[in-house]
Amino acid sequence: MKLQALIFDVDGTLADTECAHCAAFNHAFTETGLAWHWDDALYTRLLNISGGRERILHYWREVHGDITALGAQALQDTIARIHDIKTAHYEAAVRGGGVALRPGVLALMRQAQQQGLRLAIATTTSPVNIAALLRTAMGPDWRLNFAAIGDASTAPLKKPHPQVYLQMVAALGLPAGACLAFEDSGNGLQAATAAGLATVITPTRYTQHHDFSAALRVLPDLGAIDLPTLARWHATRVHQHKPSRTSA
Numbered sequence: 001m002k003l004q005a006l007i008f009d010v011d012g013t014l015a016d017t018e019c020a021h022c023a024a025f026n027h028a029f030t031e032t033g034l035a036w037h038w039d040d041a042l043y044t045r046l047l048n049i050s051g052g053r054e055r056i057l058h059y060w061r062e063v064h065g066d067i068t069a070l071g072a073q074a075l076q077d078t079i080a081r082i083h084d085i086k087t088a089h090y091e092a093a094v095r096g097g098g099v100a101l102r103p104g105v106l107a108l109m110r111q112a113q114q115q116g117l118r119l120a121i122a123t124t125t126s127p128v129n130i131a132a133l134l135r136t137a138m139g140p141d142w143r144l145n146f147a148a149i150g151d152a153s154t155a156p157l158k159k160p161h162p163q164v165y166l167q168m169v170a171a172l173g174l175p176a177g178a179c180l181a182f183e184d185s186g187n188g189l190q191a192a193t194a195a196g197l198a199t200v201i202t203p204t205r206y207t208q209h210h211d212f213s214a215a216l217r218v219l220p221d222l223g224a225i226d227l228p229t230l231a232r233w234h235a236t237r238v239h240q241h242k243p244s245r246t247s248a
Contacts, residue, residue: 003234004178005147006112007168007197008105010123010130012184012204015101017133018047020093021086025052028086032078036063044206050124050158050187053083091132101137102202104222109145111227118147120168122181122192124158127151148172159187165195180234182222186210198234 011017022043029036036059038046049055056079093099109119123130130151134142143149148171155164169176176196183189183199185207192199193214201215202222212218216233219225 001175001177001235003117003180003231004174005118005120005172005180006108006230007120007122007165007179007181007192009181009183009185009188010121010125010133012207013102013182013188013202014105015099015133015137016204017090017099017129018043018204018206020090020099021052024086024090024093025056027089028082031085032082034082040206047185047206048187050160051152052086052126053079054158056082087126087128090129094132094136097136099133099136101133102221104225106137108222108225108227108230113145115227117227118172118174119145120148120150120172120179121146122150122155122164122168124152124155124164127153159185160190160194162191162194165192165197169195169197180216180230186212189215198237200230200233 008014022038025038046055049058148168150164150167155167157163179197181192181197181199183192184202184204189199189201189212198216201212201218
């Protein structure tokens with residue numbers, strides 16, 4: 001089936017954002033008086049939980065066995081406040097040039113558009129985080145580059161659930177076999193493949209230990225990849241127990 005659309009995850013895939021996210025979480029903990037600090041090892045483990053609020057709640061349950069004593073609404077309000085402070089700090093870091101798109105991302109998007117392919121986003125991050133990153137990288141009209149956008153506000157069931165990918169395939173009006181997904185994590189790969197999409201993985205240092213055996217290809221980044229190569233891989237849909245790690 002001919003390749004007709006590229007669907008991108010955001011955090012870790014479009015940009016290596018996790019250092020900035022981790023720093024923003026730690027800033028929020030300090031601002032709210034929590035004696036928490038997520039170092040690289042801890043944050044790497046917590047990335048198995050998709051979604052910022054969900055990550056905070058998961059960690060809270062780990063360190064506070066008496067979580068129910070707060071009351072459900074009080075806890076949710078506290079988590080929301082932490083997450084709002086974290087998001088504001090992350091946005092400021094992005095605007096200040098602290099996060100850049102990964103190699104090859106913009107070039108591949110331009111090639112796809114020139115060849116008449118459609119672009120979409122399938123992420124579990126918030127709309128605010130997406131806008132902060134892509135407004136800085138692509139300009140104020142960044143939304144015009146994408147035929148469909150799925151995020152935490154539209155897909156409450158987080159990856160590895162395939163909800164956001166199923167939504168994007170439906171929004172594009174295409175069969176899953178006509179789309180190619182780009183991810184950086186095991187949860188993202190599971191979500192995309194469960195929705196029927198072939199998936200190219202570009203890991204980060206936070207996700208390089210994940211199981212990517214179901215990926216179409218595993219690449220260091222998109223810097224040496226062009227659209228004809230991707231279309232060829234997509235057409236063959238080579239299934240391997242251990243995907244080849246190559247830069248071309």
